[in-house]
Amino acid sequence: xxxxxxxxxxxxxxxxSDPDKNxxxxxxxxxxxxxxxxxxxxxxxxxxxxxxxxKEDSKLFDLAETIPxxxxxxxxxxxxxxxxxxxxxxxxxxAPGVYHNSAVIIDADGKPLGIYRKMHIPxxxxxxxxxxxxxxxxxxxxFNTKYGKIGTLICWDQWYPEGARLTALQGATTLFYPTAIGxxxxxxxxxGKAQQDSWITIQRSHAxxxxxxxxxxxxxxxxxxxxxxxxxxxxxxxxxxxxxxxxIAKASEDKEEIIYxxxxxxxxxxxxxxxxxxxxxxxxxxxxxxxRFLD
Numbered sequence: 001x002x003x004x005x006x007x008x009x010x011x012x013x014x015x016x017s018d019p020d021k022n023x024x025x026x027x028x029x030x031x032x033x034x035x036x037x038x039x040x041x042x043x044x045x046x047x048x049x050x051x052x053x054x055k056e057d058s059k060l061f062d063l064a065e066t067i068p069x070x071x072x073x074x075x076x077x078x079x080x081x082x083x084x085x086x087x088x089x090x091x092x093x094x095a096p097g098v099y100h101n102s103a104v105i106i107d108a109d110g111k112p113l114g115i116y117r118k119m120h121i122p123x124x125x126x127x128x129x130x131x132x133x134x135x136x137x138x139x140x141x142x143f144n145t146k147y148g149k150i151g152t153l154i155c156w157d158q159w160y161p162e163g164a165r166l167t168a169l170q171g172a173t174t175l176f177y178p179t180a181i182g183x184x185x186x187x188x189x190x191x192g193k194a195q196q197d198s199w200i201t202i203q204r205s206h207a208x209x210x211x212x213x214x215x216x217x218x219x220x221x222x223x224x225x226x227x228x229x230x231x232x233x234x235x236x237x238x239x240x241x242x243x244x245x246x247x248i249a250k251a252s253e254d255k256e257e258i259i260y261x262x263x264x265x266x267x268x269x270x271x272x273x274x275x276x277x278x279x280x281x282x283x284x285x286x287x288x289x290x291x292r293f294l295d
Contacts, residue, residue, distance in 0.1 A: 009038035080110030168210035
């Protein structure tokens with residue numbers, strides 16, 4: 001029997017261009033989080049490198065790793081030592097020419113529970129992900145860790161209520177969103193606050209609509225891999241909210257931090273009893289949701 005509570009943590013960090021240094025740095029942060037009681041820990045999206053999708057360059061496929069590979073080996077060993085579960089987002093090399101933006105979920109015994117592959121792939125200025133990543137083909141999943149049932153989606157997935165819903169319907173009590181999102185420097189002053197508020201609001205809405213906790217984990221820092229381009233200011237602001245959308249932990253925009261939150265399954269059930277959105281769903285009326293648009 002699992003206990004009615006478990007502690008989650010998000011590692012908000014800045015990353016260098018050295019994959020090995022990034023790996024060792026994250027392992028150090030992970031140990032800090034475990035020491036302070038974290039039981040399920042989430043890393044930012046594509047933690048082993050800077051956000052390389054700001055340009056299209058075939059040599060950057062060399063950053064990808066296999067599963068199993070360096071990340072799964074290191075985090076499986078450390079998860080077992082610390083007795084924590086961990087969400088490890090990586091650039092996955094599935095086969096020659098086939099790559100994914102993925103997350104490996106490793107349980108507290110060091111054994112991988114499975115993989116989630118990012119389903120929604122953006123293609124915006126300085127976010128050229130369609131060049132690098134095949135869309136996920138494993139569907140939406142939940143994972144039964146030692147401490148609780150969790151689900152993970154990745155960054156651009158966070159704008160889609162369908163993904164959150166289908167993950168929650170599989171019993172996930174926390175939705176984790178490893179993320180790499182930020183401002184184009186020229187847009188920050190005019191649009192920055194609205195963009196960031198929208199990002200927080202949509203994820204809080206997933207928590208409310210599904211009666212789950214949400215943990216969104218972003219990176220920080222200014223990254224400019226192409227000097228002729230303006231780069232991205234990653235806005236941090238990682239946060240955890242409860243099933244009412246109440247923010248219970250929030251990081252700064254520009255500092256490396258570890259955020260913590262307690263997932264209380266009794267609180268979750270109480271909210272769902274009083275806001276019975278899952279009970280009142282009209283599942284007989286949603287067939288058209290699978291259409292692109294209703295002309």
